[in-house]
Amino acid sequence: MPALTLGAIGVVFGDIGTSPLYTLKEVFQPATGVPLDAVHVVGACSAIFWALMLIVSFKYVVLILRADNRGEGGALALTALAAHAVRAHPRRRRALLLLGLFGATLFYGDGVITPAISVLGAMEGLQVASPALQPWVVPVSLAVLAALFAAQRLGTAAVGVAFGPIITLWFLTLAATGVQQVAHEPAILAALNPLHALAFLQERGWQVFAAVGAIVLAITGAEALYADMGHFGRAPIRLAWTALVLPALALNYLGQGALLLRDPSALESPFFRLFAPQWVPAAIVLATLAAIIASQAVISGAYSMTKQAMQLGFLPRMALRNTSAREAGQIYIPAVNWALLAGVAAVVLGFGSSSALAGAYGIAVTVTMLVTTVLTYFVVRHGWGLPRAVALSATGFFLVVDTLLVAGCSVKFLDGGWFTFAVGLGLFTLMSTWARGRELLLQSIRSEGLPLEGFVQGLGASVSRRADRAAVYPVADPATVPHALLHNLKHNQVLHARNVVLTVVFHDVPWVEEARRAEVRALDHGFWRVALHFGFMQPPDVPRALALCEAQGLRLPPFETSYFLSRETVVPTPGAGMAGWRERLFAAMSRNAASVADFFRLPDNAVVELGTRIQI
Template identity: 40%
Template structure:
């Protein structure tokens, strides 16, 4: 074997370990609570038909949803290497007509709102289920489990500002130990009851449904918990690529999960009666303390991945103009994707803690968990089928075949999950609905502002006008940020009217967020010379990129018309909303948008502009 081949294999192995720490945290901690909920809260009798049937449903759910749908098909739909429902929606948008583009992006936005609701529940149910293992150590700790969970979660959210660059190196090895442990403790019980392996026969799933009727169908809402992390596989595609995610799943994660589920089933078959805690019941004595400790650590890692994923999601939504611009802090000098958003972090912490203290047990949280992500997987299927038809030009026969499998499974799960609406899931619907209202309101307000700005005089007419041609010129360069490069920025207009002077070089800059996650360096900047010292610049960025003043200045300095002065002044418009008082007064939507606009950080902060180079000019708009 050559040294190059050896290094290549070592690199792939290292990458696969890293995948474990980021991609598989959510789905990898599902064994802690799924079987407990199936044979606890749902009230299923612990007998051979139910145990083998439930295991069969779990096995084939992992095969159809994760193995077939995501691993074999959906991961192939990448947007310049990036994955996730937003990436899929924007990819489809580029290849569709106007109304279809709007529908695709709307579905992506709805799915994003649902992911936020799910993101609050995942840390709550994961950490709470792990800490509940302490009840087996001593019953005196049972009533303190929610409070101990709160302490763990507060610590988790409190360290987010430090970023994952350092602790992230530990995530992969810890999760590797976790999956090996899942497999090991499962194998021990399978050897005790080898007959449990017959659960892989799909007939046991049909016999389970036949035996339990409607109740059996409703248990799909709990079985779905084993695949709730499947959307994360797709969302993290851009971080690791398709091949490492697939190899890690088929070689380690899937076998480890199934061995553990089968081990829990073997435990139930060997001790039919009161199920207790089937996961922590797999070990005893001093092993129990160790299992509780590593399970808690694994759920913290899973929660960490969810939290950082939502940071990226909110940033994408901001760049697509569906959410206000947020104060983003970069936590790594080498990985631009590692970011921290304080407002999102603390609001997530508040929501997660309220859920823990409100439901107080993993069984209770299971009533609310799953519905949001079930709807997201259905939206992903719809967008993927449209992608196969519109982009890949698949025939209707192939689309119909895939649709029957994907939509059939998704709709079955979603129907069962919908019954949770009256027992706790309504809280997730309310959270996701509120987020969706905020996003659509912001989008509406930004469009209204853009329409108002487009009423301004064309920039070419302004430059050619007599007052501009005869204006006094001051030394230096200035950059005026605008949303519509073809029109006069109001900050430029107001500054000229009040001061009656212009800079020797004036750059009117528009930042355009493209559908692609990233834009090639040579395509980022378009620069046009208008004459009389005026230039129009359009900066093209992907939705995964972030505009910073120093980067903008670097691009301008390397352009055909670089600024003559080293530190140009940056002029920004600070929006002020005046509500119209026509008829019965401003609408609730206008009031909400005005409130959001008032509490949005200044663009200067988001661009990282030094105070000595910044001039903000207030601009009033009436809605």
């Protein structure tokens, strides 16, 4: 438990832990209309504290962490859980899949904003140390981010060991500096009374949405508690939040509020003004390390999300590298890495400061939170089988709060909030197009293909030449004859002694136990049908899984087995299906998908690829 709790502190809470760098300053920006006086400082700190309590403590720690998909959490895991709960209602299931998919795509917008705003917020301490360094904030931020993304190919194992102690030191520093300021101005402790938060929000009138849009910055990163549950478990995350993270954040926000009560001019940078001048350089170094760790957690999350999306059929195959021989979850996807770096560099150059970037931050996070609440209702109601009244009482209050948060962030839409929304919408278009295209492709294969069992029965002894080897034909539809097999028979006029029609099935659960991995069925005349089952968190190592078939009577020696792959060239055609532009998009994605051989970890010297053209 201590080791897991320390790891959770380092990985899970980096994002929400760097929010004090910029949150309180944004509440009192001119755009929010909040005056900087004692009453409003206490009210703002109270609103931030109770946002942490309601959203993070009550919603995520108490409720959402219970909705685990066999130990795994996150947007796609929850989507799969909710869709499975309503599997008896196909239309409702499809709607939940699309809703969850849209919520998941917004995570990538967060993955672009979080590294940019965290590192910029840390580097802005340079201008506190010396105003002459202000022009260097953006260049130094870009250099730090470029080095971070360039290091991803090396893996996070070595760096990860230091994450926990560094972030623990960060939270202890937050708490210590907060306590020091609260001791000087104990009147700020009135912010613990929720009535001050309610009075603060009610007084704002229609401008309450602008204030809420700034306060929500304090809870960005809350989704990480649920997304990383599979890495550390429910208990360590709850312990870390309750024992260290929540007290440290609360004390630091109260400390910043106490400082503003005594010295309103500290609003320029209330976080770094908590430190004595001689300690500001050390604070900048620690804040930079915390920002890098917060960014690393989001980057690693983007890799994991992409892998899950590929295996659930929402994205084409991409080149993927495991960076650890011991931890299957430590992966590196070059295409995602460099796309994220390009996006992060663009927003750093385009926005230029954490204050400007704060306008783009929040809307993606709050919409994701709203989607999570909706999906949780269906899990509670249909998955757990609890009465409707219980499900509504468990999620209804959070649904109202999340809706208010989304409305608060929506006022920043034209100030930059459109960016993350555009990223999410673009990715949603790609993912939904790929999923629908694969459906149409499978329908085309079934309509044009020959039934496998009839083909095998009619084959008889008509093929006298048999190669004394095994041939494995991976296919999407096991009921039809593989195109590669037909090509092999037509051009080479030979069959192998053992012919395996292989289907790889990814389930909407994170893990499938090894006892259920291989499903073998013997057909006639040397033909076998094999289905290999994987969860969406498992690497699809096909040769290793095929070795399990020997227990069911099918022996496939590695050096006597060849893999014949059908590489489909998609041909868009007018008619039913998708719009023309979506069919052309799907065809382009299909052409650029990574190799099946690499994805399924097939041996390079045993693979034969044969092409075929399929109309959709």
